[in-house]
Amino acid sequence: MDFRAAVRVGVPVRFGELPDGGAALTDDSGKVLVGARPVADPALDVPDAPTWDEAAAATAAYRAAPPSGVADGSVDCFGCGDRAPDRGLRQHCAPVPGRDLVAAAWVPHPAFDDGSGVLRSDLAWAALDCPSAAPGIHFGGLRRGAVTASLTGTMLRPLAIGEEHITYAWLISESGRKHEMGVAAVTASGELCAVGSALWVDPR
Incomplete structure (x- = not known):
């Protein structure tokens, strides 16, 4: 895309x-x-997923000290903002200690059910988008105001409503204003649900 x-x-x-x-x-x-x-399946070297406890600790760290825009309410993002659980995905990513990746622990809310007990497909893409920015912020030089230029992904398993999931992301490369990140979503037990890569571009 x-x-x-x-x-x-x-x-x-x-x-x-x-x-x-x-x-x-x-x-x-x-x-x-x-x-x-x-497109063909992304040729990504996907790192091992963090555990649920590691992802939950990262999310707790994010919420204890949220970015300034989230903390003051100036940022109202569906994917990573601080909306109520039935109004946003609450993908609150922070670094996992000892790993070069970020992670978020989350549970898809029934408000986003596609009618068959799984997350709507359009929102499954959203679940990959916001987290893919976080490694560029924490481990690279991604600047405030950067935007997603492209998102390539493969959905392998539906994201079940009401079940624990982990989204995690890592930095692949940077060149000038361009930042490429990998991102994946897994169940709490580590079963891969979705994987992709995102290109983020800094403002001029």
Whole structure:
């Protein structure tokens, strides 16, 4: 999925399928705002997942000293903000001691059930997005105001509503304004549910 331009609130957009099996979100002029297409499984070296206790400790550390924007309420992010559990995913990632990765412990809320007892597929992507920024913040040079330029992922197992999950992420590479991160979601017992890579770009 490539994020090419801002999608404005209250402005009409169009969704269309593409001949290659992908899809695009465009504005009235035909400009592509978001593009998506099938890809081969990401060739990622996925590190071992932290334990539930390690992820829970990381989340507790985040909540004890949240980033300034979250603490003062100026940041209201669906993925990583401090919304009520039925209004956001609460992906509160912090470094895992002794590991070059960040992690969050969380439980998908029934408000986000797709009707079959699992997290809606669009929100499964959201669960990979926000955590992928955190290693760039903690271990790299990702700057405030950076945005997701692309997100590539594979969903291997549904994220079950009401069950404990761990999302964790790691830094892959950095070059100038570009920061590539890996991200994965697993069950509390370590079964891989989703894996992907994200490209974040600093503001000019």
